[in-house]
Amino acid sequence: MALLSKKDSRLILDPLADNNPITIQVLGICSALAITAQLKASIVMALSVMVVLAVGNVVISLLRNVIPGKIRIIAQLIIVAALVIIVDQVLKAFAYELSKQLSVFIGLIITNCIIMGRFEAFALANKPWRSFLDGIGNAAGYGLILIIVGFFRELLGSGTLLGFKVLGDPIAKTGLYAFGYENNGFMLLSPMALIVIGIIIWVQRSRNKTLIEE
């Protein structure tokens, strides 16, 4: 990558795989379980978190020498809350149906552990450009898992992808449904999202043995 130095590109690539916020650090599980029943919601959620985390990281990084250490958590909360409200308002203005569907979970980005975690662990100690890359990388790692989970849950649970009936029409019995296939209702329930994430963790750790804890 000519655009980024080797050190900088690690900031983006590490959280995608070997230091993934969901599968390795096990953060942000709550929203990953709640909104992944449909792929579209997963993508929008991933993008929202990416915006909040990247911008938030930059802002915190710019202010890192100004914020007093004792009240840094409350300062971080204010910044992330402001950003989340902006994202929420934008969604309400341009994608009302989707924002209804995501309901409270956009607001709950404020409490997403990944965001506070990156503010604390990275942005407070690094320069804006590196913090920006770190934000993009971690949000991408989070979004990647969300999209994988959303893909399987929507495909197997509703037989659709982004709303398109890729497996046929369950009522008219076309496509796969003509052979007696039926949607798996369990996929739409949150426990199955946990199991899907568990399977991703399992696959990841059996491919890379260094990730297995003692």
Next chain:
Amino acid sequence: MGLKQNLHKLKEKYAGTKMAPAFNALHTFLYTPNETTHSGSHVRVVDDLKRTMNTVIMALIPCLIFGIFNAGYQHYAAIDNTLRLDPLGNFFTWDNFMLGAWKVLPLVIVSYVVGLGVEFIFAIIKKHEVEEGYLVTGMLVPLIVPIDIPLWMLTVAVIFGVVIGKEVFGGTGMNILNPALTIRAFLFFAYPTWMSGDKVWVEGAQAMAGQPDAISGETILGTLAANGHPVYSLWDMFWGFIPGSVGETSTFLILLGALFLIFTKIGSWRIMLSAVIGAIAMGLIFNGVVNAGWIENGSKFYGLMNETWWHHLIIGGLAFGIVYMATDPVTASQTNKGKWIYGFFIGFISIMIRVFNPAYPEGVMLAILLMNVFAPTIDHYVVQGNVRKRLKRLKVKTA
């Protein structure tokens, strides 16, 4: 003895190679092996683990055979209602047996082929012996599903149950949840239209729905949950001439199986007895609520709450669950005191779910899975309590 020697030779020949587990499994399944189990939670048994499993399967055979007959019987009785008047007269006909075998044997075969297939694959990947745990699970699964369940659904559920319910935890003896019930719970949540309602318990009901000669095969619990009156007599319920999952209808045969398991010391009588006590306690509480007039006649809980307490023991899958699945040595409590607590709550919660969740009126599956999760905690506190008691005694002595 030719087969035994041949198998033994094969076993010796392939010892240490990749496919060795497969030959060992076949050999020990058919003949008594020359070694006993030396690890896992079954270590207390003097036999090889496979013998233990075979004993449970023997206890299940009557239920399976009856399930085959009953599947055909329910089908023809639902088409021609006059057959109901004299169950025994029309029961032992070849038609019943043929239809039942045609429907039930594929379930058994799919369950074993898929489940053991997954076990073989894991044994070869992880390079250990094929684990015997699936032998019982494979027999339980066809007995606890509705007769018309599509085979591909069963396949998906068995793969899920064996992989997620057992192999991820490290295989037989390490699982937290009962694999057979994990499989059933998966089906229950994934394909609810095939697992509940009044169209799945009698062969052909789903296919004939909506036609003029549509047949209704509501279970007794379903009827009661809708505040209706079951058409079956108590003796029907006891002998098992009622619609339900394949092998769980006959309380009589389950009782025989229970005695057999207790006699051979495979099943824990403490769990069975305490579960019955728990179910009776909850039944009596609900009867008391009805008698005290705290609940109105029209309430949606009234039908099941008003059912005489001991009837709960012979309807639905409660008896089957208590005898064959609550007593699973891996997932039950290990301590004797723990077994009493564990069993009691299974019975207690089963009846509670039955009454308060009329949409899915059979609670024993969920009750057992819930208590499976709590079993290690119960054991922990029983052991800790014992440690404290002994420490106290020690102090008194030395003081």
